[in-house]
Every structure is written in C-alpha cells, then in structure tokens.
Amino acid sequence: MEDLLQLIKNHESKILEFKRDLSSILPILKTIVAFANTAGGTLIIGISSEHKVIGVKNVSLAEEMLANVIADSIFPSILPEIEIATVQKKTIIVIKVPHWRGPFYLKKEGTPNGVYIRLGSTSRPAGPEMIEELKRSVTNLSYDQQGIPELTLKALNFDQIREVFNAAKREIDEKKCHSLGIVTCVSDKVVPSIGGLILFGTEEFRNKYVPDARVRCARFRGVDKAHIIDQFEVEGTILDAILEVPKFIARNTRLGADFQHFRRKDIPEYPELAIREVLINALVHADYAIGGSTIQVAVFDNRLEIQNPGMLPFGFTLDDLKAGVSRIRNRVIARIFHELKLMEEWGSGYKRVIDTCRENHYPEPEWEEFGTSVRVTFFSFGKNRSLPSVKGQLSARQQEILSLLRGTKNMSFKAIVEKLSEPVSDRMLRYDLAELKKRGLLTSLGKGRSTVWQSHT
Known part of the structure; x- marks a missing residue:
C-alpha cells in the first residue's frame, strides 16, 4: 500500500499515467498500447491530474469492461495485470502493462495509424521510423547491421580500417570484417553494412547514405541558445569525434586551479574522463535511422550538454540505465568500439561517470529523455567549487x-x-x-x- 501511495504522488511519466475515470475509453487504450510498445508502465484509474484520489464506481463491472475492451481492441493480444486497490477508503483500478515485442496497435485504427509509443508523459502516434525500429526489435536485427545492397566495398575506406585497428593493436582482415559486421551479405553479394559505412565509409558515400551520422558542437553566450559564438562540425567519421570534440570543449571552457603542497594544478571546468564516456555512449547508442538529427555538444556559461537522437531503446528506462542494465541499439558500432577498447564492460558506463565525478568533486550530471532524444547535462564546477583567481577561470x-x-x-x-x-x-x-x-x-x-x-x- 505504501508503494501505491508513493506512486500516486509521482508525476506522470514515460511509465506512469493517471486517469480520473472511464468516461473516455480511447485515451486509455492508446496509453496501454503506448506502454506495451515502449517500456511498459502503470495506468491508475480513479486519480485526478492533481493526484487526488477520486475512486471508481461499480469497480467490479468496470474491471470486467476493461478486460473485455482491451482484448477486443488491441492487436496482438495483450494481457495486462488489472488490480483493484483501496486508497483513502476509495477504490481504484491499477493496470500494469508489460513491455513486449510488438508493434501493438488499435484494431479500429489499424497499422500504422493505430501504433502508439510513449514520449515523456504523453502517448503519441509512432511514425514510420519508430514503427520500423519496433519491427527490428522483434527480429533482433539492429539498424546498423543492415546491408546496403546498391553499394560495393568501394564505399569503405579500407586504409582507415587498417589504420584504426593497427593503432589499437588489433588484427583485421576480410574474415574479421565479416564477423564484426563491417560488411555483410545481401543476396550472395558482399556489401557494406550501415554501421560499417557510418564508421569507415568514404566521405562521398557517408554524405549520401548516412548524412546525419555526425557530431556538431557549439559554444553559446549565456545560458540559452540565443547567441552562438563558436561552432564546429567534426569532419570524418564518428570515430574522429572522440579526439576532436574534447579539443573543442577545452578551448571553450575554463580552467580552475587547486594549490596543493605549494604547487598549482589546473582543473578543467568539466570532468574530462566522464565527458569522454558520455560522448562514446552517445556515439554508440544514437538512433542513426532518425533523419535530420545529429549528435550535438552544446557549451553554455554554466553547463555542458551532450545530446543524441533516439529515445532509450524499447523496453529500457533511465532506472535500468542507472542499475547497470545494458541494451544495445547499434550492434555493429558497439562491437567495433568494444573491439577497439573504446568501451569497457557493457552497462558499466553510468557508474563510471558518477564515480569519476564524485572522486574529483564535480557535480553529478543529469540524464534525461525528452521526445526522441537523450541528453546528459554536466554542470560547471563553479556551482560548488570556488576558483582561486580570475586567471584560473580562463579558457x-x-x-x-x-x-x-x-x-x-x-x-x-x-x-x-x-x-x-x-x-x-x-x-x-x-x-x-x-x-x-x-x-x-x-x-x-x-x-x-x-x-x-x-x-x-
């Protein structure tokens, strides 16, 4: 009961929604479909938008009606857990919807119109790109594993492949390119995979087939995006961003100083190792199937943001992320980053970022999912670390x-x-x-x- 009371106090979210009553059944069905498609969730009926317990009249009949209308209205069939609970001497209905591989949709609206997903605290039509990702989640084939049948291996820069793997002291040959997914077979023809093209494609073919697989950086004056004073777009592939983005950040952020044992030690405004970890995660987990969205690094006077296109993978929440659960969106890119020792154990990134910030006395960053993007915000050490001199605050x-x-x-x-x-x-x-x-x-x-x-x- 205490858990339910605490749940009612929470704000509506990706996995929680309240409904006052059953007077309008369609929004309830849309929410159930969206929960099932996205990450599961709990729908509580008999609670107002102000978190006041209203209760449900004729609850037994209401429960039976809900079970029937859910069975009749949603495809594929879904069996949510429907419970009756008493809170503050009033009866409410709690519907617990599991995430499962769909896509689920409303029969009356059909597909694609009847497919809904959860964006923040709202249930929205999925759209073509999201529906394709839902379908891929059923087949276990990630977007970057798909081959591009109209291309030949000339679209890949094999000199770069050898250079990158040699630098990491890893062997690479034709067989290894196949096993890592850099190339794949389509109708007995060996072609680049989307992941292979993103990482090792020539500029011509990357610009044509994966034009948004890039990183854009900007420095803004103040705390909003009204005035841009420096900007930079990483040339080359997303692998080049691992070296180039930290350089942009360094020249657009301040240095503080600590004095220990009569010696000065420069302190960067933001934790460099943690930023590298978050940047790599953004590169690996971005949804490159979303057109018109790039990975973005934004520097403000008081914070630094790293944002990648793509909501969290279906069936995955921020709580899962913080618990160390791993869910890979881009299997080829993740495998190659792991092979090149750019990533360590799966699911360890969040803890490593938090530990780095705590050990070096930086504010802990914040993760948030909004719309179809994930953003990590680092806060300037100016919030809780005094800088010893004006000169120590210079970029x-x-x-x-x-x-x-x-x-x-x-x-x-x-x-x-x-x-x-x-x-x-x-x-x-x-x-x-x-x-x-x-x-x-x-x-x-x-x-x-x-x-x-x-x-x-």
Whole structure:
C-alpha cells in the first residue's frame, strides 16, 4: 500500500499515467498500447491530474469492461495485470502493462495509424521510423547491421580500417570484417553494412547514405541558445569525434586551479574522463535511422550538454540505465568500439561517470529523455567549487592569447588570429578579447581595423 501511495504522488511519466475515470475509453487504450510498445508502465484509474484520489464506481463491472475492451481492441493480444486497490477508503483500478515485442496497435485504427509509443508523459502516434525500429526489435536485427545492397566495398575506406585497428593493436582482415559486421551479405553479394559505412565509409558515400551520422558542437553566450559564438562540425567519421570534440570543449571552457603542497594544478571546468564516456555512449547508442538529427555538444556559461537522437531503446528506462542494465541499439558500432577498447564492460558506463565525478568533486550530471532524444547535462564546477583567481577561470584559448601578448608590445586582431595554435572564428575571438578586457587583463588602443591589443599582466 505504501508503494501505491508513493506512486500516486509521482508525476506522470514515460511509465506512469493517471486517469480520473472511464468516461473516455480511447485515451486509455492508446496509453496501454503506448506502454506495451515502449517500456511498459502503470495506468491508475480513479486519480485526478492533481493526484487526488477520486475512486471508481461499480469497480467490479468496470474491471470486467476493461478486460473485455482491451482484448477486443488491441492487436496482438495483450494481457495486462488489472488490480483493484483501496486508497483513502476509495477504490481504484491499477493496470500494469508489460513491455513486449510488438508493434501493438488499435484494431479500429489499424497499422500504422493505430501504433502508439510513449514520449515523456504523453502517448503519441509512432511514425514510420519508430514503427520500423519496433519491427527490428522483434527480429533482433539492429539498424546498423543492415546491408546496403546498391553499394560495393568501394564505399569503405579500407586504409582507415587498417589504420584504426593497427593503432589499437588489433588484427583485421576480410574474415574479421565479416564477423564484426563491417560488411555483410545481401543476396550472395558482399556489401557494406550501415554501421560499417557510418564508421569507415568514404566521405562521398557517408554524405549520401548516412548524412546525419555526425557530431556538431557549439559554444553559446549565456545560458540559452540565443547567441552562438563558436561552432564546429567534426569532419570524418564518428570515430574522429572522440579526439576532436574534447579539443573543442577545452578551448571553450575554463580552467580552475587547486594549490596543493605549494604547487598549482589546473582543473578543467568539466570532468574530462566522464565527458569522454558520455560522448562514446552517445556515439554508440544514437538512433542513426532518425533523419535530420545529429549528435550535438552544446557549451553554455554554466553547463555542458551532450545530446543524441533516439529515445532509450524499447523496453529500457533511465532506472535500468542507472542499475547497470545494458541494451544495445547499434550492434555493429558497439562491437567495433568494444573491439577497439573504446568501451569497457557493457552497462558499466553510468557508474563510471558518477564515480569519476564524485572522486574529483564535480557535480553529478543529469540524464534525461525528452521526445526522441537523450541528453546528459554536466554542470560547471563553479556551482560548488570556488576558483582561486580570475586567471584560473580562463579558457585554454584565452590563456594562449595572454601568453602571446605578454611577449610583444601589442598585436592586431589579424596577428592574433595568425599566431593562435588552432583556428578560431572572428566572432569567438572578439568574445575572448572582450572577456579579457572586461576582467582587466587586456586593453585596446585605436578604433576599427587599426585597433591593437596589449596585455596588462
């Protein structure tokens, strides 16, 4: 009973919904179908949207009616557990719907219109891409395992394959390419798999067949997306993102400092190992079948977000993730990342991220599922870690600008651009110079194109 009372206090979610009564049966059926298709769930009837216990009249008749209408209205057949419970001296109905391989749909609406999934606390029509994923979950064939019959092996960069595997000290040959799923057979023809193309395809064929299998990064001024000051798109495959994204983050975030035993130790604003782990998980678990969505890394003044397209796999919840349960969406990509030692034990990523943050005194990140995406948010250590000096709050690029100006009388904007070790947009450099000037570390002389910059340190 205590568990039920606690459940009633919770907000509606992917796996929980309340209905006041049985006056409208269609929304109830849609919810049951959505629960069955997505991750299971509990539907409680006799509870208002304000969590007030209303109760159900003629509960025995209501229970029988529900059982009959569920059996008559949903295909394939589903047998939810229907219970009668008493709360605050009022009788309610609790329907526990298991997740099972469907797709389930309303007979009256047919398929595809009658297929529903759970998005947050709402039940929505699944749409073509989601229905295809539901069907794949029945066959145990992941999207990235599918072959592309119209392509030949010329679509793959075998030099890159050898280079990547040699760097990891792993052997690779034609047989291994088959066993890892980089290539597969379609009608007795050996062709690239979708996963093989995502990881090792030539630029021409990746852009044509998997154009959204890429990572985009942006640095925003402030705490929203109103003003973008730096952006970067990883060239190459998603494997290149493992090296390139941390570089973008480093030049767009601050460094703090700890002083121990009279020595300074630079502290990055965000936990580097944890970010790498979350980035790799995003690359492995993204839903590459969703068109128009890329993996995104967004840096704000107070947080860093890593977001991948694709809700959690069907039958999987955030609680499962935190408990260490593993559910693989992309079997080829996951297998290759594991082979290259980019991933460790299945299901250990969440714990490793949390342990890293705790051990290094960073705020714990937050995981959330919204719509058809999963986002992990890291919070700046500025929330709970004091920075010892203004200089300790500078990004790596801002510190490099100061070093350049200390070695000369003054420099023009163009000269600074040419001297920096990595390319930077004009907008981002103006932002950096303005920040350094605001903190009293730089001054500017002249106006317009004749402006030069001097160090105050």
